[in-house]
Amino acid sequence: MAAKTTGPGFSAEEKAAMKQRAAELKAEAKAAKGAEKAAAELKAAEDAIAAMSPNDKAIAQAIHEIVLANTDLRPKTWYGFPSYARDGQLICFYQPGDKFGTRYGSLGFDANAQLDDGNMWPAAYAILKVGAAEKKAITALVKKAAGQG
DSSP states (O other): OOOOOSSSSOOHHHHHHHHHHHHHHHHHHHOOOHHHHHHHHHHHHHHHHHTSOHHHHHHHHHHHHHHHHHOOOEEEEETTEEEEEETTEEEEEEEOGGGTTOSSEEEEEOTTSSOOOTTOOOSEEEESOOOHHHHHHHHHHHHHHTTOO
16 A cells, blocks of 8 residues: 555645654753663664554664664664664664555665665665575675664
8 A cells, every 4th residue: 555645745645654753852952871871772773663553563674683783773663764873863663554554564774874875885685584694795785784784
């Protein structure tokens, strides 16, 4: 199912994502610093994963585990997506397919990711499921994006 629009402008799903981002920014402004902030951001990312449909949840959980085990990136949310950052700078995120009614979720990379490869490179990857080959590819991507691979 595709995102619904009632004419020109943002879909209901896009408007909801913008409201989520505004709430995240408000929470970040009020958040404690240091370990308390890190714990709150981890919980927010894990809560976002827990709220997903079963397939998106399995993919997001696999990405979450890979990122935490292989990089120094910290989990947080970004537009309601489980995301990973360093020093407040977004590096990568998982956009669940169900959120916008697409047939697949995607692992996306922000401009801060160190994936540059000449004049053109992928900034997002469609994911239908995560098996051994995908785990290996995701591990290599997130390590490279974090400058650790």
